[in-house]
Amino acid sequence: xxxxxxxxxxxxxxxxxxxxxxxxxxxxxxxxxxxxxxxxxxxxxxxxxxxxxxxxxxxxxxxxxxxxxxxxxxxxxxxxxxxxxxxxxxxxxxxxxxxxxxxxxxxxxxxxxxxxxxxxxxxxxxxxxxxxxxxxxxxxxxxxxxxxxxxxxxxxxxxxxxxxxxxxxxxxxxxxxxxxxxxxxxxxxxxxxxxxxxxxxxxxxxxxxxxxxxxxxxxxxxxxxxxxxxxxxxxxxxxxxxxxxxxxxxxxxxxxxxxxxxxxxxxxxxxxxxxxxxxxxxxxxxxxxxxxxxxxxxxxxxxxxxxxxxxxxxxxxxxxxxxxxxxxxxxxxxxxxxxxxxxxxxxxxxxxxxxxxxxxxxxxxxxxxxxxxxxxxxxxxxxxxxxxxxxxxxxxxxxxxxxxxxxxxxxxxxxxxxxxxxxxxxxxxxxxxxxxxxxxxxxxxxxxxxxxxxxxxxxxxxxxxxxxxxxxxxxxxxxxxxxxxxxxxxxxxxxxxxxxxxxxxxxxxxxxxxxxxxxxxxx
Numbered sequence: 013x014x015x016x017x018x019x020x021x022x023x024x025x026x027x028x029x030x031x032x033x034x035x036x037x038x039x040x041x042x043x044x045x046x047x048x049x050x051x052x053x054x055x056x057x058x059x060x061x062x063x064x065x066x067x068x069x070x071x072x073x074x075x076x077x078x079x080x081x082x083x084x085x086x087x088x089x090x091x092x093x094x095x096x097x098x099x100x101x102x103x104x105x106x107x108x109x110x111x112x113x114x115x116x117x118x119x120x121x122x123x124x125x126x127x128x129x130x131x132x133x134x135x136x137x138x139x140x141x142x143x144x145x146x147x148x149x150x151x152x153x154x155x156x157x158x159x160x161x162x163x164x165x166x167x168x169x170x171x172x173x174x175x176x177x178x179x180x181x182x183x184x185x186x187x188x189x190x191x192x193x194x195x196x197x198x199x200x201x202x203x204x205x206x207x208x209x210x211x212x213x214x215x216x217x218x219x220x221x222x223x224x225x226x227x228x229x230x231x232x233x234x235x236x237x238x239x240x241x242x243x244x245x246x247x248x249x250x251x252x253x254x255x256x257x258x259x260x261x262x263x264x265x266x267x268x269x270x271x272x273x274x275x276x277x278x279x280x281x282x283x284x285x286x287x288x289x290x291x292x293x294x295x296x297x298x299x300x301x302x303x304x305x306x307x308x309x310x311x312x313x314x315x316x317x318x319x320x321x322x323x324x325x326x327x328x329x330x331x332x333x334x335x336x337x338x339x340x341x342x343x344x345x346x347x348x349x350x351x352x353x354x355x356x357x358x359x360x361x362x363x364x365x366x367x368x369x370x371x372x373x374x375x376x377x378x379x380x381x382x383x384x385x386x387x388x389x390x391x392x393x394x395x396x397x398x399x400x401x402x403x404x405x406x407x408x409x410x411x412x413x414x415x416x417x418x419x420x421x422x423x424x425x426x427x428x429x430x431x432x433x434x435x436x437x438x439x440x441x442x443x444x445x446x447x448x449x450x451x452x453x454x455x456x457x458x459x460x461x462x463x464x465x466x467x468x469x470x471x472x473x474x475x476x477x478x479x480x481x482x483x484x485x486x487x488x489x490x491x492x493x494x495x496x497x498x499x500x501x502x503x504x505x506x507x508x509x510x511x512x513x514x515x516x517x518x519x520x521x522x523x524x525x526x527x528x529x530x531x532x533x534x535x
Contacts, residue, residue, distance in 0.1 A: 014053075014268040014271075014302070014305060014306050016052065016053060017049060017050070017053040017268060017306055018305065018306050018307075020045075020049035020052070020053075021046065021049055021090070021306060021307060022307070024042055024045045024046055024049065025042070025083075025086070025087050025090065025307065027042065028042055028082075028083035028086050028087065029081075029083035029084050029087060034082040034083060034086070036072050039068070039071050039072055039086060040068070040072075042086070043064050043067060043068055043071070046064060046067070046090070047060055047064045050063065050064075050269075050272070053268060053269045053272070054238040054239060054268075054269025054270065054273075055269040055272045055273050056239060056242055056269075056273040056276070056277055058276075058277070059097065059272065059273050059276040059277065062276070063093055063094075063097055066093050066096075067086075067089055067090055067093050070089045070093075071085075071086050071089050087307065090307065091303055091304075091307055094299075094302075094303040094306060094307070095299050095300050095303045097272060097275065097276050098271075098272065098275055098282075098297075098299035098302055098303060099275040099281050099282065099297075099299045100299060101299065101300075102281075102296055102297055102298040102299060102300075102301075103256065103281035103283055103297075104283060104296055105132070105136070105228055105230075105256070105283055105284075106227065106228060106255070107136075107140075107142070107197070107198065107227075109227040111191075111196070111197045111198075112145070112188065112191035112192060112196045112197060112198060112199045113197065113198045113199070113227045113228070114188060114198075114199050114201065114224050114225065114226040114227055114228075115132070115198060115199070115200045115201070115226060115227065115228045115230060116201045116203065116220065116221065116224065116226035116228070116229045116230070117129050117200065117201060117202050117203060117230055117232055117258075118203055118217055118229060118230070118231050118232070118248055118252060118254065119205055119231055119232035119233060119244075119248075120205045120206060120207065120208065120209070120233075120234075120244065121153065121204075121205035121206055121207050122205070122207075122234070123205065123232045123233055123234045123260060124232055124234065124260035124261070124286060125202055125203070125205060125232045126148070126150070126156065126159050126160050126163070126202050127163070127260075127286075127289075128232050128258055128260060128284075128286060128294070129146055129160065129163075129200050129202040130146065130160065130163035130164070130166075130167055130169070130291060131286065131291055131292075131293070131294040132200060132230075132258075132284070132294065133146050133164075133167065133169045133198075133200055134167045134169065134291045134292070134294075135294055136197075136198055137167070137168075137169055142197040142198050143170075143194075143195065143196045143197050143198075144169055144170065144196060144197065144198045144199070144200060145169075145170045145171070145172060145187065145190060145191045145194060145196040145198070145199045145200070146160055146163075146164055146169060146170070146171045146172070146199075146200045146202065147160075147171065147172035147183060147184070147186075147187035147190075147199065147200070147201055147202065148160040148161075148171075148172070148174075148183075148202045149180040149183050149184055149201055149202060149203045149204060149220060150180075150202060150203065150204040150205070151178070151179070151180060151183075151204065152204050153204065153205075156202075156204070157174045158174070160202055161174065163291075166291070167291055170194065170196065172186065172187045172190055180203065180204065180216060180219075180220055181216075181219050181220055181223045184201055184220050184223050184224040185223050185224070187199050187201060187224070188224055201220065201224060201226065203216075203217060203220060204216065209244065209247050209248075214251040214252065217248075217251070217252045218251070218252060221252060221253075227255075228255050228256065229252060229253060229254045229255050229256075230254065230255065230256050230257070230258050230283065230284075231244070231245055231248050231249075231254045231256075231257050231258070231280075232258045232260060233245060233257060233258070233259055233260070233270065233274075234259075234260050234261055235259045235260065235261050235262050235264075235268070235270045235271060235285075236261050236264060237270065238269055238270055239269070239270070239273070241259075241270040241274065242270065242273045242274055242277050242278070245257060245274055245277070245278045245280065246277065246278060249278055249280065254278075254280055255280070256280055256281050256282070256283040257274055257275075257278070257280055257281070257282045257283065258282075258283060258284045258285070258286070259271055259274070259282060259284075259285045259286065259297075260285075260286035261286060262285045262286060262287050263286075263287045263288050263293075268306075271285070271297075271302075275299075281297075282297040283296070283297060284296060284297060285297050327347060331344060331347065335439050338439060338440035339439075340432075340435060340436040340439040340440075341400060341401045341402070341403070342392050342395065342399075342400040342401070342403055342432060343392075343400050343401060345388075345392065345431075345432050345435065346389060346392045346393075346400075349385045349388060349389055350389070352385065353382065353385055357382040357385065358382055358385070387418075387420060387424060388424075388428050388431075390418040390419065390420065391414060391418045391420055391424060391425055391428050392428070393418070394413075394414045394417035394418040395414055399414075403429055403432060406425070406429065408422075411425050411426075
């Protein structure tokens with residue numbers, strides 16, 4: 013998502029931040045490049061023109077050109093205007109209405125309405141503990157109603173029983189009535205689509221709207237259709253009246269122009285984005301976080317939220333206890349690798365870390381990508397239980413057997429064992445005696461820098477799994493105030509990494525990441 017735009021804007025704005033002073037000509041040249049980058053990312057021309065005009069107006073003022081770090085000020089202006097273009101504050105699904113709240117899903121055929129309906133129902137059930145009823149109003153597409161029923165079974169969410177021969181408006185009325193009788197909080201109506209906008213479709217949508225009186229009408233649009241999605245949103249809004257947008261297949265679009273244009277063109281908020289095939293892969297759209305990602309400033313809040321969702325609390329506690337004793341075997345390493353895969357792999361995590369967006373390509377070139385994780389997990393899976401808990405048993409004959417079982421060779425096994433040894437040494441230092449161990453000292457030091465000294469958790473760090481999103485936003489603001497990934501502080505250089513965290517290497521990664529966890533080098 014936004015990869016092409018992130019790369020282009022990153023290089024343009026890095027060119028500005030590297031200079032001691034800026035002239036109007038420098039700013040104009042940079043804005044020409046920004047304009048070209050946005051157009052290549054498939055952003056609507058009117059939106060691009062308005063965006064660059066606003067940035068130019070603020071960026072060529074005397075106070076900017078004469079400020080101590082003009083390049084960084086321009087980056088901040090671009091960031092703020094991006095946030096403004098994307099809609100300022102994130103807007104979620106509005107459920108403030110008498111139950112059952114009716115949510116109507118509209119859009120063209122193939123945009124992902126049925127799957128998105130199930131994803132939203134799953135999200136409301138698991139996160140907000142709502143009782144949801146799903147109903148398919150699609151009587152045209154073969155097995156559309158059966159598809160929604162199957163998704164309901166898969167996610168354990170109620171679906172309206174199918175009665176053959178009913179019209180979409182009758183199904184809508186029956187769904188609302190069934191939701192009232194069944195004590196449901198929300199009813200989601202999955203309407204029919206067409207391959208293109210036509211009059212019968214619009215008439216049907218208007219009839220359903222009249223009959224069901226939906227509180228939310230969400231347009232589901234495929235982000236890969238680019239500018240066509242913007243025209244689609246305009247048409248649906250004029251005829252049916254939409255309250256928000258859901259963009260699907262954002263994981264498959266490296267440009268992201270539809271997302272950048274839609275809010276500005278329609279004035280309707282993008283409420284959710286689909287980031288994958290799984291039922292859990294539906295995210296809220298936060299303009300500030302998206303702008304941070306586009307400009308390579310990372311998105312710590314989303315990273316922590318993702319970690320809180322995927323981390324198994326009991327496993328994490330058991331791991332912490334083992335770490336405190338300085339124990340770390342190959343089973344633990346496998347758990348760590350699986351955890352990283354759940355959080356989006358190396359690329360997904362790097363994309364959310366401040367200043368680390370550009371590292372993804374370097375890691376891939378060095379062979380340190382998600383395929384490496386799979387290979388290493390295959391090696392560990394080919395070992396016996398005894399070998400996993402005691403890697404010292406692995407002599408030549410055993411390595412030969414493991415290599416044959418995992419489809420790798422002895423050198424891959426040696427690399428894995430070396431990585432494990434380095435991580436085990438690191439764990440011993442982290443869980444070592446004296447002042448609560450290295451990890452506690454390190455996290456406590458970071459907490460102190462962010463003004464969190466009085467908070468609970470590890471060495472003054474808060475327990476991130478129990479923090480709600482508002483607290484996380486406040487936490488990020490404190491981090492920015494301390495100079496960690498601050499929008500006005502330029503794009504954090506790879507050399508400096510995360511300020512205040514020393515400069516040790518991550519084990520098993522060759523040269524490592526400069527500036528990541530500050531552990532002393534071994535003598």
